[in-house]
Amino acid sequence: MAYNEEYGRYVSIVEETLTALLPEGGDVCPQDGSIPQHLRESMRYSLLAGGKRVRPVLLLAAGEMLGVDTAEACVPAAAIEMIHTYSLIHDDLPGMDDDDYRRGRLTNHKVYGVGHAILAGDALLNYAYECLLQHALSYPKNLEGHIRAVQIIANRAGVRGMIAGQSLDLLSEHMEPDADRLAYIHAHKTADLLTAPLLAAGCLAKADAEKMAALARFGSCMGLAFQIDDDLLDVEGDAQLLGKQTGMDQARGKMTWPSLVGVEAAREKSHTLWLQAEEAIGCFGEDAWFLRAFASALATRKK
Amino acid sequence: MAYNEEYGRYVSIVEETLTALLPEGGDVCPQDGSIPQHLRESMRYSLLAGGKRVRPVLLLAAGEMLGVDTAEACVPAAAIEMIHTYSLIHDDLPGMDDDDYRRGRLTNHKVYGVGHAILAGDALLNYAYECLLQHALSYPKNLEGHIRAVQIIANRAGVRGMIAGQSLDLLSEHMEPDADRLAYIHAHKTADLLTAPLLAAGCLAKADAEKMAALARFGSCMGLAFQIDDDLLDVEGDAQLLGKQTGMDQARGKMTWPSLVGVEAAREKSHTLWLQAEEAIGCFGEDAWFLRAFASALATRKK
Numbered sequence A, B: 001m002a003y004n005e006e007y008g009r010y011v012s013i014v015e016e017t018l019t020a021l022l023p024e025g026g027d028v029c030p031q032d033g034s035i036p037q038h039l040r041e042s043m044r045y046s047l048l049a050g051g052k053r054v055r056p057v058l059l060l061a062a063g064e065m066l067g068v069d070t071a072e073a074c075v076p077a078a079a080i081e082m083i084h085t086y087s088l089i090h091d092d093l094p095g096m097d098d099d100d101y102r103r104g105r106l107t108n109h110k111v112y113g114v115g116h117a118i119l120a121g122d123a124l125l126n127y128a129y130e131c132l133l134q135h136a137l138s139y140p141k142n143l144e145g146h147i148r149a150v151q152i153i154a155n156r157a158g159v160r161g162m163i164a165g166q167s168l169d170l171l172s173e174h175m176e177p178d179a180d181r182l183a184y185i186h187a188h189k190t191a192d193l194l195t196a197p198l199l200a201a202g203c204l205a206k207a208d209a210e211k212m213a214a215l216a217r218f219g220s221c222m223g224l225a226f227q228i229d230d231d232l233l234d235v236e237g238d239a240q241l242l243g244k245q246t247g248m249d250q251a252r253g254k255m256t257w258p259s260l261v262g263v264e265a266a267r268e269k270s271h272t273l274w275l276q277a278e279e280a281i282g283c284f285g286e287d288a289w290f291l292r293a294f295a296s297a298l299a300t301r302k303k
Helices: A003-021 A037-047 A055-065 A070-091 A108-112 A112-135 A140-157 A162-171 A179-202 A209-242 A257-261 A261-280 A284-299 B002-020 B037-047 B054-065 B070-091 B106-111 B113-138 B141-156 B163-173 B177-205 B210-241 B259-260 B263-280 B282-299
Strands: none
Touching: A003 A055, A003 A070, A003 A179, A003 A284, A037 A070, A037 A108, A037 A112, A037 B141, A037 B163, A055 A070, A055 A284, A070 A112, A070 A140, A070 A162, A070 A179, A070 B113, A108 A112, A112 A140, A112 B070, A112 B141, A140 A162, A140 A179, A140 B113, A140 B141, A162 A179, A162 B037, A162 B113, A162 B141, A179 A209, A179 A257, A179 B037, A179 B163, A209 A257, A209 A261, A209 B054, A257 A261, A261 A284, B002 B054, B002 B070, B037 B070, B037 B113, B037 B141, B054 B070, B054 B177, B054 B282, B070 B113, B070 B163, B070 B177, B070 B282, B106 B113, B113 B141, B113 B210, B141 B177, B163 B177, B177 B210, B177 B259, B210 B259, B210 B282, B259 B263, B263 B282
């Protein structure tokens, strides 16, 4: 199938770019250029742990749709995955979600210790910018486009973006569900880092304001739907385990959409959002076939 | 005294810039643009905690020496202080140094909780880049100079710079002192972030290779001397407390220069490095008066 082949091609590019970018490790006292082996391993463990590579695939696909060369888009794509990975490492730490497992593997701090999990996260966040800047400087004719892409990634990942969402999520544990809070958490914790790769691709392509708005709308509808589906899949998983349906993600004390409006209304909300996401990229016509198929695959995913 | 007045002027610029850059906080569910109040407070607590502002003062002073406008240099200066502050917040966490106090105040995680201390550190690191990029884009004629400055800051703060030093420092706890390891830790954990503002100023000024090399050498000698002095001040503090001289920073299990070569040899090493630092900026003549006075003040500081 064309869609699956294309997805596989994008994932290969992401894996190759991440592997090539990872700094070399040195044994005991690393020489200049190489980094302490334990730090490298802790970065590598989480960065090359597989996963769907949703964010970098979005950047590569939106880039191709807009005529950006893969060679020009692959480093920004990999950098967004570094940022996503750092956020997962830090989210799993004691004091945050305090998780021992992620996707069936031990979390970073259970393998490398809390200290190095903190450092590995810091390192991946900072290294994303190192890679982005180095790459931007190698495109002097499109330097401004690249820097605007880095800026969008920084803003969406930052204190008014993903981190704001993580913060309010942490502050809302064991609180009664509240629509405004929940909308803010989902918009920032989840949707911002799904919108960033689309807008970054737009910057690289010097897309006009109308196209940027369409990409932003696609990202935001998809991000909210994605998060609601995640919560629904958790509820359904719990229901299967417990033999009953519950609207509350009680084990984690987290606020979720099903806990706010109920499972059925959450399903409807998600359905509407996926339709709106598809509508948003109508202006790109046939060129948006991959993004459309991507959204459709996400909309029907199972855990 | 001219030096003290000048230092005070630089510090005022840094404080004003940091205060102006800090995002607004919102009460319960922050509106777009403002950020959760608890996150803002945790960033603010550590960022506006006073301190000598050594790194941003170095950037402003080196910038003025090379003819860079203060308005152009103040945001990069503030951004380096954000990065320094994030590294202190994370260094103090359980799993890292696990400190309850810093400069007589409770550490960030003792006031805001471990989760928000992790997020406040992440937020400050990411926000440094947000500010740097926004500022760079407002100087289209010197965009490349600004981006090269951001790149140098990112590299020196990053996985081959400060974070590599933090990692090897953490891995070397309770080990026998080793000259190669110690040199690596000091060069990266301490000297890199003291060299970064000097080289960043050089990039803003489009300084030639000779000047960049002089600034790098000044930063690296000063950084190493600064760290040795820090360790010596700790030893002298301990000696006063314990009534004896000890070359081992035993309480923390940290590797130090005095523990490696003894107190007297460490004093000599520091003295030589301060002389080399002064020599390194000889090429700037009288224009380097402030940097010279700055080094001299640091060389004779008391805890």
